[in-house]
Amino acid sequence: MTIDTFGESLLWFIGWFVFIYMIGIILFYGTLLIIALLQLRRTYQLDDYEPYEELLTLDQTKPVSILVPAYNESVGIMATVRSLLSIEYPQYEIIVINDGSSDDTLTKLIQTFQLVELSSVFRQQLDTKPIIGVYRSKVYSNLLVVDKENGGKADALNAGINLSSYPYFCSIDGDSVLERTAFLKVMKPIIESDGDVIASGGSIRIANGCEIDRGQIIKVGLSSVPLVVMQVVEYLRAFLMGRIGLSRHNLLLIISGAFGVFSKRWVIEAGGYKHTVGEDMELVVRLHRLIKEKKEKKKIVYVPDPVSWTEAPESLKYLRRQRKRWHRGLFESIWMHKKLLFNPKYGSIGMISMPYYLFIEFLGPVVELSGYIYMILSIWLGGIYLEFAIILFMLSILYGSILSMAAVLLEEWSIRKFPKTMDIVRLFFFSLTENLWYRPLTVLWRVEGIIEVFLRKRDWGEMKRKGVSN
Incomplete structure (x- = not known):
């Protein structure tokens, strides 16, 4: 076989492999779309205020500890705390964990909420870095602030769990703003399941472009920055399609660290949060593993309507950094629990969820990048290669x-969060352009994330925030 013949054979193999892979992906996501459509239809128009109002007075409503890890969150932490203080829920406490911030996060909290230091004694069920001080607000008795040595987000959350008083806790990012009824909605499946649901996650939406005042969403809007608009589209697809479909059959391996509620007992038994890049996914995988090993029939669910609004990167630099980190975190979770892969002992988690996250979510960008390279080479080769490349391009349009x-x-x-028809039109238009510019960029960044896995890069990477609220 000559070099030219070998090259042609390799090119054809790559082309056909990408083609078959994309057909499989389209069928998989098409199935998730149908499941999501049916699930949303089943709950259509049931997520207004009335079904949740009774939860404000029900005796079985579970009290919740809200944990807010904060490291250099001076810009957004005030809005987050204000939004949490105004949520509609019968009984809850807010614990802000200042994880050794080098900015004025703690100073702002002390001054704004009139904090006084306590001489608290608490049970340390999870190991953490030393606690420097614990404060309580003189204005809001349910607001606590913990000052500790820097240990990372997982360590901060474990410290919050140690100090928490209630059987369920919620993790919230320091730059998040919650809708007032979000907790009633995210807790509903936990309350109704009588303990069968041990974790519940809500949707994350992008706050850039929204009008927010003192921690409250005044008006939902869409950013004028194309990069942010594409992230809105991306989030809609990930949450409304992917997570609804996976959650329907208890296959969900990710509850966003920006908004998720967990059973404290189960999390402590699982060992708490681990110091990984993707600590939120790793915990959920570990909980699934514990459920299977204990032969319990517990569930981890996603509820589409309860929404937490968060700030999205507006520059290519910080978005690239975020996506590379997410991809490294994905690999860490898969690698740490590789024992589950294709292991029938772990049921559908081992046979479906883990292979999906490995072969589609983690390795998918490599296949997509191969497809893009094939398309570029076909322009010079012409003939049947170009014809096949056009087919691949049309499939990528269908897929993306x-x-x-x-x-x-x-x-x-x-859900109908966007009141302006023009916002929906803009989202629809940008969806059409995704495969022309945005998706190739994210594919390239995720491949970079894979390279960083082999280089054993573990740093978090600075994320610059400008704040989304006054």
Whole structure:
């Protein structure tokens, strides 16, 4: 076989492999879309205020400890705490964990909420870095602030768990703003399941472009920055399609660290948060593993309507940094629990969820990048290569843009967070352009994340924030 013949054979193999892979992906996500459509239809127009109002007075409503890890969150932490103080829920406490911030996060908290230091004694069920001080607000008795040595987000959350008083806790990012009824909605499946649901996650939406005042969403809007608009589309597809479909059959391995509620007993038994890049996913995988090993019939669910609004990167530099970190975190979770892969002992988690996250979510960018390279080479080779490349391109449009457009339609049909018709039109238009510029960028960044895995890079990477609220 000559070099030219070998090259042609390799090119054809890559082309056909990408083709078959993309067909499989489209069928998989098409199935998730149908499941999401049916699930949203089943709950259509049931997520207004009335079904949740009774939870404010029910005796079985579970009290919740809200944990807010904060490291240099001076810009957004005030809005987050204010939004939490105004949520509608019968009984809760807020614990802000200042994880050794080098800015004025702690000073702002002390001054704004009139904090006084306590001589607290607490049970240390999880190991953490030393606690420097514990403060309580003189104005809001349910607001506590913990000052500790820097140990990372996982360590901060474990410190918050140690100090928490209630059987369920919620992790919230320091730059998040919650809707007033978000907790009633995210806690509903836990309350109704009588303990069978041990973790529940809500949706994360992008706050850039929204009007927010003193921790409250005044008006939902869409950013004028194209990069942010594409992230809105991406989030809609990930949450409204992916997580609804996986959650429906208890296959969900990710509850966003920006908004998730957990049973404290189960998390402590699992060993708390581990110091990984993707500590939120790793904990959920470990909980699934514990459930299977104890032969319990517990569930981890996703609820589409309760929403936490968070700030998205507006520059390529910080978005690239975020996506590389997410991809490294994904690998860490898979690698730490590789024992589950194709292991029938762990049921559908081992046979479906873990292979999905490995072969589609983690390795998928490598296949997609191969497809892009094939398309570029076909321009010079011409002939049948170019014809096949056009087919691959049309499949990529179907896989990316069409599914994103479907997610936008699901948003408008069910949740309807965007009041302006023009915002939906803009989201729809940007969905059409996804495969022309945005998706190739994210594919390249995720491949960089894979390279960093082999280089054993573990740093978090600075994320610059400008704040989304006054």
